[in-house]
Amino acid sequence: MLLLRNADVYAPEALGRRHLLLGGGKILWIGADEPVLPESLDVDTIDLDGARLVPGFIDGHVHVSGGGGEAGFATRVPAPLLSRYTMAGVTSVVGLLGTDDATRSTAELLSHVYALREQGLSAWGYCGGYHVPPATLTGSVRSDIALIEPLIGIGELAISDHRSSQPTLDELLRLASDAHVAGLMSGKAGIVHLHLGDGKRGLDLVRRALDTSELPPRVFQPTHVNRKRALFEEAVELAKRGCHVDITAFPVEEGEDAWPADEALVRYLDSGAPPQRVSISSDAGGCLPCFDGEGRVCGMDVGHSGSMLETLNALLARGLPLERALPAFTSNVAGLLRLAGKGRIAVGMDADLVALDAAGRADLVLARGGVHVRAGAPVRRGMFER
Structure with a gap:
């Protein structure tokens, strides 16, 4: 599970500052107040510090x-x-x-x-x-x-x-x-x-x-x-x-x-x-x-x-x-x-998310909840990529 904190969400409509809980490749929860989660869930956290989050x-x-x-x-x-x-x-x-x-x-x-x-x-x-x-x-x-x-x-x-x-x-x-x-x-x-x-x-x-x-x-x-x-x-x-x-x-x-x-x-x-x-x-x-x-x-x-x-x-x-x-x-x-679960940020949709930095670059990219890009660099590459 992954908690995204302090995201400026565009779903694509503007939702303002939100927190998102992701799990199983899906968006499980979205809220304005940060949730209190039990430590036993072992949730990773990424603070987006107000970055724009888009589908x-x-x-x-x-x-x-x-x-x-x-x-x-x-x-x-x-x-x-x-x-x-x-x-x-x-x-x-x-x-x-x-x-x-x-x-x-x-x-x-x-x-x-x-x-x-x-x-x-x-x-x-x-x-x-x-x-x-x-x-x-x-x-x-x-x-x-x-x-x-x-x-x-x-x-x-x-x-x-x-x-x-x-x-x-x-x-x-x-x-x-x-x-x-x-x-x-x-x-x-x-x-x-x-x-x-x-x-x-x-x-x-x-x-x-x-x-x-x-x-x-x-x-x-x-x-x-x-x-x-x-x-x-x-x-x-x-x-x-x-x-x-x-x-x-x-x-x-x-x-x-x-x-x-x-x-x-x-x-x-x-x-x-x-x-x-x-x-x-x-x-x-x-x-x-x-x-x-x-x-x-x-x-x-x-x-x-x-x-x-x-x-x-x-x-x-x-x-x-x-x-x-x-x-x-x-x-x-x-x-x-007719791509079910795609194209929007909402509870129940696929966790396909992009956080844009101030310059408009893809700073964080998640595909079906998996982190592919973090801090603007790929953390997952294809089989034949160096």
């Missing part, structure tokens, strides 16, 4: 087995290591396949999801990848989602991108229907997580899917929606129709036709779109390539979960209240993906 971040778009490969096999990105998540305040991840769903498989993805769980994080995944027909383990996305516990939807299916398989409306509707029905059968999210490229068609395929089918808008979650300013405006309108949209915390050059994640979130919140229908993810482990006019890679970066904490600090620096910024990193993601 652990849920990174909903992670290449847990590595991404990349668009410029040859040597450009395949390695899988991120455990402390790359925890040092960024990330305690839950959702893994996926991207461009390379040929040499990387659903089985490999699942093995990395299970490995992260063994190391103390919470992890799930999507079946499929960029292309149609989607990569699966059972031969059917409906069976994958319904029968394989960690798989909660399809992703990241690519549209409006020269690397996609150019899916038709009928193909998208069939996949979305399979995801939705499998979600109903299993109590999972059952969504289609859609990679958006730079193509001029933008979100037209999703609009047509909403216009011509009975599927709930929540089934469609476009990501990378801030990569083009016009695309972002389309995404905001879809959110008003009931879709959930995901902003990517990738680097944006000055003058580029894109919105940095902090600017995109502020614009979204000011647009009048439902505040619960937006999230921020990192694309950790995935390559961030640029292409020339002939579709060849002309530059490459790699996403990392630390971009989420950087984005949160950028939002705070521009004056957005912490309680207004946090849902996009925590409760909104848990709500869409």
Whole structure:
């Protein structure tokens, strides 16, 4: 058991100074007055001395087995290591396949999801990848989602991108229907997580899917929606129709036709779109390539979960209240993906907690009650980390 004293709690709403008792991976008690506990309980204590305590971040778009490969096999990105998540305040991840769903498989993805769980994080995944027909383990996305516990939807299916398989409306509707029905059968999210490229068609395929089918808008979650300013405006309108949209915390050059994640979130919140229908993810482990006019890679970066904490600090620096910024990193993601026990600080919830120091760094990180980061340094590392 662990007692956290003198925490300035954001649940994500501001609760003020509180003490928290943790045990069995859960939050057992929260109160304004410090409890008197019998010595026989042998409770460890950490005094946060007024530090801000927030829910652990849920990174909903992670290449847990590595991404990349668009410029040859040597450009395949390695899988991120455990402390790359925890040092960024990330305690839950959702893994996926991207461009390379040929040499990387659903089985490999699942093995990395299970490995992260063994190391103390919470992890799930999507079946499929960029292309149609989607990569699966059972031969059917409906069976994958319904029968394989960690798989909660399809992703990241690519549209409006020269690397996609150019899916038709009928193909998208069939996949979305399979995801939705499998979600109903299993109590999972059952969504289609859609990679958006730079193509001029933008979100037209999703609009047509909403216009011509009975599927709930929540089934469609476009990501990378801030990569083009016009695309972002389309995404905001879809959110008003009931879709959930995901902003990517990738680097944006000055003058580029894109919105940095902090600017995109502020614009979204000011647009009048439902505040619960937006999230921020990192694309950790995935390559961030640029292409020339002939579709060849002309530059490459790699996403990392630390971009989420950087984005949160950028939002705070521009004056957005912490309680207004946090849902996009925590409760909104848990709500869409139906991740029970995640995204909030409350009695009975999982003890996924991050204490931020004065500079906005992750000073203390607990995942399911286990201490991963303390005094800003990792105390638990992955098997192959030095």
